[in-house]
Amino acid sequence: MPVVSVDGLDVAYNDTAVLQDVRFAVGSREIFVVLAPGAAGKSVLFRHLLALEPPPPGAIRLFGQDLGALSGRRLTELRRRIGAVHQQGGLFSALTVRENVRLPMAELTDLPPSTTDVMVDLKLMRLGLHAAADRLPAELSAAQVQRAAVARALALDPDLLICDDIVSGLDRQALDEIKQLVREVRDAFNLTVVLMMPHGEVAMALADRIAVLDAGRLIGCGAPDELAASGEPRIRQILLGEQGEAAGPGLAGLFAPLGAPG
Amino acid sequence: MPAARPPEALSAPGRPAARLAAASTRLLARLGSPILAIAAALVIGGQILFWVFLGWTRKQPVRLRLAARHVVETGLAGLPLAGLFGLAIGLVLALQIETVLDFADVLALLQQGLGTLLVREVAPLMVGILVAARSGTSLTADLGAMQLNREIDALVGMGINPVRLLVAPVALALLVAVPVLTVLLTGFSLVTIAVYLDLTRAVPPEPLLIAVLGAIPPGDLVMAFGKSIVFAAIIFTVATTVGLAVRRSIGAGVTRAVVIAITTILLANAVLTLLFPG
Numbered sequence: 001m002p003v004v005s006v007d008g009l010d011v012a013y014n015d016t017a018v019l020q021d022v023r024f025a026v027g028s029r030e031i032f033v034v035l036a037p038g039a040a041g042k043s044v045l046f047r048h049l050l051a052l053e054p055p056p057p058g059a060i061r062l063f064g065q066d067l068g069a070l071s072g073r074r075l076t077e078l079r080r081r082i083g084a085v086h087q088q089g090g091l092f093s094a095l096t097v098r099e100n101v102r103l104p105m106a107e108l109t110d111l112p113p114s115t116t117d118v119m120v121d122l123k124l125m126r127l128g129l130h131a132a133a134d135r136l137p138a139e140l141s142a143a144q145v146q147r148a149a150v151a152r153a154l155a156l157d158p159d160l161l162i163c164d165d166i167v168s169g170l171d172r173q174a175l176d177e178i179k180q181l182v183r184e185v186r187d188a189f190n191l192t193v194v195l196m197m198p199h200g201e202v203a204m205a206l207a208d209r210i211a212v213l214d215a216g217r218l219i220g221c222g223a224p225d226e227l228a229a230s231g232e233p234r235i236r237q238i239l240l241g242e243q244g245e246a247a248g249p250g251l252a253g254l255f256a257p258l259g260a261p262g
Numbered sequence: 263m264p265a266a267r268p269p270e271a272l273s274a275p276g277r278p279a280a281r282l283a284a285a286s287t288r289l290l291a292r293l294g295s296p297i298l299a300i301a302a303a304l305v306i307g308g309q310i311l312f313w314v315f316l317g318w319t320r321k322q323p324v325r326l327r328l329a330a331r332h333v334v335e336t337g338l339a340g341l342p343l344a345g346l347f348g349l350a351i352g353l354v355l356a357l358q359i360e361t362v363l364d365f366a367d368v369l370a371l372l373q374q375g376l377g378t379l380l381v382r383e384v385a386p387l388m389v390g391i392l393v394a395a396r397s398g399t400s401l402t403a404d405l406g407a408m409q410l411n412r413e414i415d416a417l418v419g420m421g422i423n424p425v426r427l428l429v430a431p432v433a434l435a436l437l438v439a440v441p442v443l444t445v446l447l448t449g450f451s452l453v454t455i456a457v458y459l460d461l462t463r464a465v466p467p468e469p470l471l472i473a474v475l476g477a478i479p480p481g482d483l484v485m486a487f488g489k490s491i492v493f494a495a496i497i498f499t500v501a502t503t504v505g506l507a508v509r510r511s512i513g514a515g516v517t518r519a520v521v522i523a524i525t526t527i528l529l530a531n532a533v534l535t536l537l538f539p540g
Contacts, residue, residue, distance in 0.1 A: 050419045080421055090416035092413050
């Protein structure tokens with residue numbers, strides 16, 4: 001049984017199709033990359049995989065359970081088996097790295113505080129974050145932010161790790177670090193990993209299989225070698241190109257009077 | 263990322279409560295329409311009250327320690343301001359009372375009107391405005407920043423209800439702090455009046471205070487308490503609704519929240535006074 005199975009996911013906002021008939025399945029312990037340039041629908045897919053948007057019934061199954069049909073409580077239980085890394089980390093900016101990793105454990109388990117502390121320290125050590133444990137997210141480098149976000153996602157020992165774009169804005173050294181980190185956590189925590197990214201080169205180096213998403217449609221899916229050998233020019237273009245993404249939310253309100261695009 | 267960000271779901275569909283939550287967040291995305299905004303606010307207000315009073319039935323009680331910290335933040339830190347408000351209001355009232363001092367039996371006037379005016383109308387309203395400006399804005403700004411930074415998404419993705427974790431403690435704190443501040447502001451005002459009249463006109467303060475306090479009917483106290491609770495609920499509901507709907511500018515959200523909260527408090531005050539004229 002696949003860990004993740006997406007079967008004909010259609011998403012449209014205001015009659016504009018964002019995702020069209022997306023289908024793929026991810027097996028246990030696989031590193032699966034959804035490779036897509038800029039605004040191809042990665043984040044929308046990510047939000048649906050986490051049920052942050054209500055998915056249509058039957059379209060997404062995680063561990064065999066239909067996300068669109070789960071009740072509130074059963075969904076909460078399912079979410080405990082999933083770790084998520086959001087774009088730009090999504091770390092709680094008012095909390096230190098240690099507190100960020102501690103929060104899911106403190107809120108969602110009945111462990112005594114002393115046990116939680118020990119487990120948090122172990123996680124931080126495992127991910128090489130011990131020195132940064134008492135810093136706030138704003139004081140971390142971009143690579144450390146992603147590392148801390150992964151640490152928090154792994155706090156409850158999930159079976160599945162889903163990451164929105166965790167490579168944009170990283171330099172080469174940080175990219176290598178992230179590649180290594182993803183492989184390490186997959187092996188150490190026995191995880192299935194689904195990554196969204198715009199970065200063909202990293203995807204080729206990291207993934208067991210890649211799904212190529214372009215303008216809301218899957219245009220190819222397979223092992224990196226198979227895709228590289230594909231005759232489709234668009235697939236090759238996305239695989240070889242390094243498309244960055246626009247910066248995230250900023251002070252749009254401050255600039256709106258200047259006529260800058262929001 | 264598409265230009266128009268889709269609405270966030272606080273929870274996914276399924277159970278009625280969860281479906282209601284999802285509906286409320288869809289409404290949040292279109293806060294432009296006042297009717298939709300009111301509907302969203304009612305749903306969110308209901309959610310907050312659910313977590314405050316019934317969270318323990320889901321084994322997710324409000325973190326009392328967090329709530330206590332917020333009581334300190336809103337209550338204790340708001341104390342000097344409440345004092346200043348009380349002083350200023352008391353002074354103005356004392357000056358006005360002084361002008362009629364020679365014409366009538368002031369003690370009777372104070373007994374008849376002053377207590378009621380202060381306790382029922384001025385104090386709850388002033389504290390409502392003060393807390394909306396101090397604590398409501400900070401809740402809106404925090405939620406807005408967390409929304410933009412995807413921290414709210416992160417919480418929901420973990421299966422932690424952001425309303426329960428972030429809003430319920432503040433809500434509980436406001437339900438305690440607003441009535442307390444109202445009592446304190448009333449006290450500050452009365453003492454200011456007594457001291458001023460003692461200094462300028464040698465009106466003995468003790469009998470004055472005893473007479474005024476003794477003449478406040480229990481109905482006025484109930485009304486003051488009721489208004490405080492209603493205003494607290496307006497503040498945390500508006501702050502949360504607007505904060506979670508922030509998509510671009512936190513500054514615009516905070517402005518919007520404080521304007522809506524204060525306007526709603528003034529309207530609610532008028533309606534309550536009309537319904538229960540005492």
